[in-house]
Amino acid sequence: MNINLLPWREARRLARKRSFNQSLVLSALLGILVAFVIMLALENMLAKQLSRNTALENENNKLDVQIKEIAALDEEIKKLKDREETIKNLQAIRYQPVHLLDELIDLTPSGVILKSIKQSEIITVIGFAQSNARISEFLHNIEMDSRYLTKPTLLESKLTPYGQGKEQRKLFEFTVTLTSLSQPSEK
Numbered sequence: 001m002n003i004n005l006l007p008w009r010e011a012r013r014l015a016r017k018r019s020f021n022q023s024l025v026l027s028a029l030l031g032i033l034v035a036f037v038i039m040l041a042l043e044n045m046l047a048k049q050l051s052r053n054t055a056l057e058n059e060n061n062k063l064d065v066q067i068k069e070i071a072a073l074d075e076e077i078k079k080l081k082d083r084e085e086t087i088k089n090l091q092a093i094r095y096q097p098v099h100l101l102d103e104l105i106d107l108t109p110s111g112v113i114l115k116s117i118k119q120s121e122i123i124t125v126i127g128f129a130q131s132n133a134r135i136s137e138f139l140h141n142i143e144m145d146s147r148y149l150t151k152p153t154l155l156e157s158k159l160t161p162y163g164q165g166k167e168q169r170k171l172f173e174f175t176v177t178l179t180s181l182s183q184p185s186e187k
Helices: 006-093 096-107 132-145
Strands: 112-119 123-129 149-162 169-180
Touching (some): 096 112, 096 149, 112 132, 112 169, 123 149, 132 149, 132 169
Antiparallel strands (some): 112 123, 123 169
């Protein structure tokens, strides 16, 4: 007896081929589905990152505005400190002319007449004295006893007429420069 196995083999081959084609189509569909899911996940991640980037840019812009405001405030604070320093300096020298005159009154010996006082960075005093000894005493008083004046320097001393008519006499005209202290010294 002869059995023909060919149709059965052919049917099996067709079934395997169909199964293979179905597996291939199913694998392709599954691959496409996986690729689509991965693409959606990547797009989602990209959208989230772009959203974060936008939020960071917005915050950076806000911080830039705040930095500009802080810089403006720092500049205003600097101006106010400069103004405060100027006011302190003015307050420090406010009573300087009064102290200067008080000092000169106390330090001027008898026999010395002060003609003019000019104050700038240094103080220039022009006056008359009965003798050079009185001028020397005046300079010595400033050097030793003054709280607001230092460095007396005699620039000039010359004999000149003083007064008019019968009261005219010869006195020594002198010019002295002084340095003023902003704070009193401990004398």
